[in-house]
Amino acid sequence: MRSLPSVEPVKASSVARFDHECEVLVVGFGCAGASAAFEAAAAGADVLVLERASGPGGSSALSGGELYLGGGTSVQKACGFEDDADNMFAYLAAALGPHADEEKLRPYCDGSVEHFEWFLARGITFNESLFDAPSWMPLTADGLMWLGENVWPYNTIARPVPRGHRPATEGFGGWLIMEKLVEAAKGAGAACHTDTVATALVVGDEGRVVGVTARRYGETVTYRARKGVVLTTGGFVDSEEMLRQHAPVLLGHGKVSAGLDDGGGIRMAAALGAATRHMAEAEIALTALPAMVTRGMLVNGLGQRFVNEDVYPGLFSVAAVRHQPGPYWVIIDEEGYEDIPERDRWGVRPEIVAETLAELEETLGMPAGALETTIGVYNRHAERGEDPYFHKDAKWLRPLRAPFAAIDPRLGFVPGDGDAAVRGTGAAGFTLGGLRTTVDGAVLDQSGRPIPGLYAAGRASSGIHGEGYISGTSLGDGTFFGRRAGRAAAGEA
Numbered sequence: 001m002r003s004l005p006s007v008e009p010v011k012a013s014s015v016a017r018f019d020h021e022c023e024v025l026v027v028g029f030g031c032a033g034a035s036a037a038f039e040a041a042a043a044g045a046d047v048l049v050l051e052r053a054s055g056p057g058g059s060s061a062l063s064g065g066e067l068y069l070g071g072g073t074s075v076q077k078a079c080g081f082e083d084d085a086d087n088m089f090a091y092l093a094a095a096l097g098p099h100a101d102e103e104k105l106r107p108y109c110d111g112s113v114e115h116f117e118w119f120l121a122r123g124i125t126f127n128e129s130l131f132d133a134p135s136w137m138p139l140t141a142d143g144l145m146w147l148g149e150n151v152w153p154y155n156t157i158a159r160p161v162p163r164g165h166r167p168a169t170e171g172f173g174g175w176l177i178m179e180k181l182v183e184a185a186k187g188a189g190a191a192c193h194t195d196t197v198a199t200a201l202v203v204g205d206e207g208r209v210v211g212v213t214a215r216r217y218g219e220t221v222t223y224r225a226r227k228g229v230v231l232t233t234g235g236f237v238d239s240e241e242m243l244r245q246h247a248p249v250l251l252g253h254g255k256v257s258a259g260l261d262d263g264g265g266i267r268m269a270a271a272l273g274a275a276t277r278h279m280a281e282a283e284i285a286l287t288a289l290p291a292m293v294t295r296g297m298l299v300n301g302l303g304q305r306f307v308n309e310d311v312y313p314g315l316f317s318v319a320a321v322r323h324q325p326g327p328y329w330v331i332i333d334e335e336g337y338e339d340i341p342e343r344d345r346w347g348v349r350p351e352i353v354a355e356t357l358a359e360l361e362e363t364l365g366m367p368a369g370a371l372e373t374t375i376g377v378y379n380r381h382a383e384r385g386e387d388p389y390f391h392k393d394a395k396w397l398r399p400l401r402a403p404f405a406a407i408d409p410r411l412g413f414v415p416g417d418g419d420a421a422v423r424g425t426g427a428a429g430f431t432l433g434g435l436r437t438t439v440d441g442a443v444l445d446q447s448g449r450p451i452p453g454l455y456a457a458g459r460a461s462s463g464i465h466g467e468g469y470i471s472g473t474s475l476g477d478g479t480f481f482g483r484r485a486g487r488a489a490a491g492e493a
Helices: 031-042 058-062 074-078 085-095 102-110 112-121 174-187 240-246 264-270 290-295 313-323 334-339 357-364 370-382 473-490
Strands: 020-027 047-050 191-193 196-203 209-216 219-231 282-286 297-299 329-333 352-354 404-407 427-431 442-444 450-456
Touching: 020 031, 020 209, 020 473, 031 047, 031 058, 031 174, 031 219, 031 473, 047 196, 058 174, 085 102, 102 112, 102 473, 112 473, 174 473, 196 219, 196 264, 209 450, 219 264, 219 473, 264 450, 282 313, 290 313, 290 329, 290 334, 297 370, 313 427, 329 334, 352 357, 357 370, 357 404, 450 473
Parallel strands: 020 047, 020 219, 047 191, 219 450
Antiparallel strands: 196 209, 209 219, 282 427, 297 329, 329 404, 352 404, 442 450
């Protein structure tokens, strides 16, 4: 196994001269870093942001752009929905659990409307229309979407209200959010050094973090932060060594990142005694189209259903990859496929079609009779509009009839991606665990005490998540707690 590079803290007394100095040093220029930099600069601090890539954005800029916001935003109201913080909290506590961080989730929900207004003030707009269909990400410019709030069991826990807020652009919107946040941070006075990767924390004689060492074009550069350092360096999905140690469920699967989420910030703080939390948790996305899954069914390698297919797709992905034998298959009939609007098919076409379930079972390598039993039971209940096993909503229930098709998630969404030579597992993800922090971003040590001068936010920290994940909660909590960390660092004496 390849060893990880040293991240041992550097004593300030060993630094003869700092090359650069500021009050608040933010390490990483994704959504959390941009939010922290803006708030710190707006509070009057001299702010410098280090970014290891040649420009800001990181994984945030490549994301779908969903922001999980609620509590009664103007977009929700315009679309005819009434929401409140308690209702939002009830859903997220269940969907992000077990073991969601309710200490952070409570202020996140209570402050959600204000956070939405903050985005508006940064120039991010949202169309007042709802995409009312299951999807990983709408290809429309609708400003609101469902993210599992209207399905069992969550519709029995909280009043169903959509909270997926999407910036006013079609398809992927992370780039637009980052464009506005970076513009806001720089407009508030934050400076940025690109192509600069932090390598270690610099610590004073009393254990206070006073800066970082970094590498830029092969040279060592030192930075002093008179008030605080904010780590917003992302997770660790791009470190095979860290995945082996903490989140092996993602080994061998695709990576949802910009390629630079190597856990460096987490390791630098841990080397100083920082505590971590939920390091084994991960977001997982199975390459299965919700529009197809809901109209048919999702089965494991033994031809068995295991989830209500209309649930948020990240949850059916986790249910599959963590708990079911693969490979996984989307089973749909001709009527179901033809019912999907062509734009929502994302170019996916069935490659395995059969007139009988026995033929399909043989082709897929399933036990004889397994799929016939599964669909037979499903059809019997669907005739009555029921799903007593998994409680799929009645609007998606109808008997499946020949001819049948099986879609292989390993083939990807884009035609041609699934060539046998490059076929993947059909799943990709990123890590959710990280540094243990307070609601204001202060990094805690193993004894639960704040490490003076050190803050973290975004995927470098452990946020609101437990064992579950909902789209929009990374950009949502990264920006929300990034803002708080920036303000706290700027307020340091």
